[in-house]
Amino acid sequence: MNNELLVQYRRELHTHLTDELLPFWTVRTADHVNGGFITHFDQDGHDSGEDEKSLIAQTRSIYTYASAHRAGYGGAENLAELARHGVDYLLTRMWDTEHGGFYWMTNRKGEVLNDQKIVYGQSFAIYCLSEYTLATGDPRGSEYAQKTFDLLQKYASDTRHGGYFEMFHRDWTLKGLGSAGGDRKTLDTHMHLMEAFTSLYECTRQAIHRRKLLEVIDLMVGKIIHPIYSTGVPQFWADWRVAPQIKFNVIWGWDRFTEDGVKREAEDNTSYGHNAEFAWLLLHAIDVLGISHEPYQTHLQNAFSHAVDYGVDWEFGGVFVEGSHGGEVYDREKEFWQQAEVLIGFLDAYRIFGDEKYWQAYANVHRFVMDKMVNHSVGEWWPLMTRQGTPIWTHMSHSWKINYHTVRSMVQSIRRIDKLLTQNKLGLTKDSGQ
């Protein structure tokens, strides 16, 4: 690694963010008729027409515009105003005034299509609303983030085994077993609660938000990551025994299943992208909490190392989808969000541990993203590619993809490269710049 390369990479990220990614969204996402955001676009960036507004897509959009504004991007595009436009819709159309919490899905007009309370979605509401208040000072964000937090403590927390149940009916009664999800706990939701509580605490500085953040961190470290490999275990029973990974009725993402909903290696499966994301989100939480990361050092190193040692494709570039905790790779395709998260994570790992392999891994994924994953002529990323980099799915956005991973990856990677440049300028060794 040398400064010239850092500066070149920074320029590529910055150009992509400001000339391609943000403009892709600012010109087309605001729904001026019904409020909120249009979030379905095909490979050419044309509205693909699906009549839905998902909690995930609305909240992730708010996070994107609020956080980019807070980081100094946007300028005349006024990303704060765009975030406010989203918050208006979220609070007036998606908040359940009777039972509290946010609905899972409306149509474009704002009529409720799915009134369930899914904790994964509530966590993104807390995350985006906290970020929105941090970015704009509008107290509505913090107010509703806190309301949602309180509801999770009352209805979702499991006072028997700790952690949070995740799938509820509209009235916050727990959903049923199996694919209804009422008897399971997941890495995904608890990791995003950690992310959400970090921003909530950053916004409010309330002791209870700090304590519950520390509790969910301890859960992640003590129950949810693998005791030997520090890699994420996707699903658990309520009592934290590992559960075979199944597909839920309400889904939010890109977990890969065969067509009959079965996971090939349902009990020995981990995602390189999740692991790097967990590690950098944990580092960020530690930073916001102002505590030492020394107790977490081994876990952080294990999680980052596993992603580099087994997840990086040194032949075709980028990071694979998932594999076993022990190392065997199961799925060698390339998903957008895993590339986005490892970029941030590998820069953090390099900054903290100083091991050149993390820099090489970053450089590898950086090139794959810039050369293959980004659909430059349109502005967003392909959702899924073959190992070699040919698009498999081609939409630029739909109810789950949206822009949180891509924009955040650019904003956070630039921030980390700036830290590295500062360290180099000051002649600091890598691991002193924690």
Next chain:
Amino acid sequence: MNNELLVQYRRELHTHLTDELLPFWTVRTADHVNGGFITHFDQDGHDSGEDEKSLIAQTRSIYTYASAHRAGYGGAENLAELARHGVDYLLTRMWDTEHGGFYWMTNRKGEVLNDQKIVYGQSFAIYCLSEYTLATGDPRGSEYAQKTFDLLQKYASDTRHGGYFEMFHRDWTLKGLGSAGGDRKTLDTHMHLMEAFTSLYECTRQAIHRRKLLEVIDLMVGKIIHPIYSTGVPQFWADWRVAPQIKFNVIWGWDRFTEDGVKREAEDNTSYGHNAEFAWLLLHAIDVLGISHEPYQTHLQNAFSHAVDYGVDWEFGGVFVEGSHGGEVYDREKEFWQQAEVLIGFLDAYRIFGDEKYWQAYANVHRFVMDKMVNHSVGEWWPLMTRQGTPIWTHMSHSWKINYHTVRSMVQSIRRIDKLLTQNKLGLTKDSGQ
């Protein structure tokens, strides 16, 4: 056991309740100057003057008058009005309008002496306020019981290990380690939360109150009682490892320690009274929930048996204070509340398991209570006696003793004797009357 004896015992209980216990209180407890209840009386029933109103004593009094009214006692004494008098004080003087929850202690005028939030005390607030609404229909009880429940879910629940933290500052930040109690969890508090959530659910029939009751029952059975003996383990660390029993700075009861606050057998100690109380409260919760007690049968039988086999003093009558889980008795004195609770418990055990030893145990403790423990000329029970039945402590009431154990024991024992009489009349076998 025969019907004549049942009828005789019932008459003794009823006479004590209606001619001695309730009149003791109704003539002297209402504070018509400052509101709430005077709760300090010496062995002659004279106001002993301590300038304090404890959350425990106020809430237990409300429970006593509300529950006795609901059970049909009081008549012209209008126990409902007395309960309302207590609720007025509780809600206007002990509720923290800024942070929520009830203060631990005021003086008689209603000025706050200790503003801490102690979960043991909050549990009695939920218990008495739910019972009050059940008894009177006044919605204030249910309203504040639910507010308190919500606060416990937000601030007290431990989302890392399950269960509830117990000791908080006024603003619901957790107190410190050791005798401050912030790092411990106790049988006592969790058992009383089970009791409180039972009445709350009976009052509201809300799904969330049912679920949290089931969770705390599972905790009691899965973590808090001894895995072999089903006897209560008094104290735990936050992660449910057994902790040596220590004395807390804020105390509420009669746990016996040496003068330097040390417990002789700090890690192998159980209370016969608690165990019988736990078992009958669990049976009552099961009844209110409308679920089968079959899954709990072994634990119930173990807990009741242990109290009979090791706790009953067949020589001098009554039940001992405490001993080892394996059977050795440590403390052979006689405390009031343990007698009160085993009366109810042994009647339940006899009714369900039909084993004559439970009837013999009931008869034994019944005689000890009626012949020794009750200070008949005054109306209340001695707090603590030698093994042989000579008073050691002599006050009739103070901030912790009050009337919840004594009055409840009479009301609930009479109810259980009536069930036995009905069974006998119908020619039912004992265990069909569950």
